[in-house]
Amino acid sequence: MRVWGVERRRQEFAEFYRSSRDDCLRIVLVSVGDRQLAEDLVAEAFTRAWMSWRKVREHPAPRAWVVRTALNTHVSWWRRRRREMTVEGRTALTLLNGTQPERSADLGLDEVLAAAVRALPPRQREVITLRVFFDLDTDATAKLLGISPGTVGAHLHRALATLRTLTQSFSDQEVTR
Amino acid sequence: MNDDDMLAAMRSSLTSVKDSLTDVHMDRPPETITARARARRLRRGLPGAGAAGLALGIGLALTLSGHPAGSGGPPAARTVHVNLAAWSVNTTPAGQVNVTIRELKDPARLSKTLADAGVPVMLTSGRVCDTGYQAQLSRVVQKLGGSGDVVLVINPAAMPPRTKLVIGIGTARMGSEHFLAAAFTLIKDGSPLACPGGAKTRAR
Numbered sequence: 001m002r003v004w005g006v007e008r009r010r011q012e013f014a015e016f017y018r019s020s021r022d023d024c025l026r027i028v029l030v031s032v033g034d035r036q037l038a039e040d041l042v043a044e045a046f047t048r049a050w051m052s053w054r055k056v057r058e059h060p061a062p063r064a065w066v067v068r069t070a071l072n073t074h075v076s077w078w079r080r081r082r083r084e085m086t087v088e089g090r091t092a093l094t095l096l097n098g099t100q101p102e103r104s105a106d107l108g109l110d111e112v113l114a115a116a117v118r119a120l121p122p123r124q125r126e127v128i129t130l131r132v133f134f135d136l137d138t139d140a141t142a143k144l145l146g147i148s149p150g151t152v153g154a155h156l157h158r159a160l161a162t163l164r165t166l167t168q169s170f171s172d173q174e175v176t177r
Numbered sequence: 178m179n180d181d182d183m184l185a186a187m188r189s190s191l192t193s194v195k196d197s198l199t200d201v202h203m204d205r206p207p208e209t210i211t212a213r214a215r216a217r218r219l220r221r222g223l224p225g226a227g228a229a230g231l232a233l234g235i236g237l238a239l240t241l242s243g244h245p246a247g248s249g250g251p252p253a254a255r256t257v258h259v260n261l262a263a264w265s266v267n268t269t270p271a272g273q274v275n276v277t278i279r280e281l282k283d284p285a286r287l288s289k290t291l292a293d294a295g296v297p298v299m300l301t302s303g304r305v306c307d308t309g310y311q312a313q314l315s316r317v318v319q320k321l322g323g324s325g326d327v328v329l330v331i332n333p334a335a336m337p338p339r340t341k342l343v344i345g346i347g348t349a350r351m352g353s354e355h356f357l358a359a360a361f362t363l364i365k366d367g368s369p370l371a372c373p374g375g376a377k378t379r380a381r
């Protein structure tokens with residue numbers, strides 16, 4: 001019965017949504033640093049997931065699909081917002097609780113790294129997010145992002161080089177202050 | 178430190194940050210997600226209707242008073258989840274009101290729905306006046322990006338007593354692209370929406 005099939009898919013999606021939403025929201029929040037924005041991005045990504053549920057339910061990593069979609073949406077919204085010049089930009093060092101440290105030295109290493117990830121170019125940030133939070137290997141990351149494994153490796157290497165420099169300077173600062 | 182070590186360190190740090198966000202929850206029920214998808218499908222199924230409706234709605238330069246709020250503060254709020262093809266209004270357990278406007282259709286119902294959600298409003302078209310509440314305004318309404326839609330988070334509790342939120346809806350143009358834009362202000366309940374000296378805030 002078609003109705004039964006639709007209802008079953010709806011229940012299946014609702015179950016997926018309930019079990020994944022908080023985790024996806026927290027991952028996107030770490031990546032974008034703005035609670036309201038993260039919530040809207042994740043809602044948009046789940047909306048698209050439901051609209052393509054037959055494809056997403058067969059995906060090997062549906063949560064990663066949602067997070068990648070949310071971050072892609074962020075890219076396009078950010079570009080639009082940059083044109084409009086209407087929304088106050090938040091600095092990369094804004095903490096996740098909405099406060100801003102007076103100095104970068106007031107942050108712990110974990111927060112420094114999270115802020116640095118938010119400052120990465122979008123594609124590098126996506127690669128880091130998928131590799132770190134979902135433990136996807138290079139091939140799986142490439143497939144999800146629709147790019148070649150070599151390109152994933154290049155983005156990862158550049159991102160880690162940037163983060164390594166930051167970690168080093170943070171360690172030096174810790175030693176000298 | 179090679180890439181593998183660095184990646185392991187990143188995994189440890191970022192997972193710690195994520196795991197510390199225990200008070201961060203996605204409050205929207207699954208029904209709002211599926212309703213949003215359904216509205217989008219409906220919209221796509223009516224080619225041309227959206228753009229025509231929007232142009233007509235804004236061309237009429239409508240000014241619609243919201244639900245009467247009486248002489249006190251904002252009306253008592255209740256849980257509201259209304260998701261139409263043109264707009265959505267959803268209250269959250271934290272007392273905020275999430276609003277997405279995709280098309281300016283049925284503004285009278287939008288005003289009433291917002292009033293039911295605890296937000297007395299006046300909907301108008303285009304720009305609105307600066308009425309001296311700019312400091313409070315940033316605590317009342319936050320505008321988010323939204324794929325060409327107007328996406329707002331409203332905090333009714335932050336509205337000064339006996340005020341209404343004025344939402345001016347219009348279109349902005351960037352090159353050949355047109356998209357919805359919104360401007361906001363607060364006015365004393367019962368006051369006319371007049372702009373002394375023609376001073377207006379910029380639509381955004």
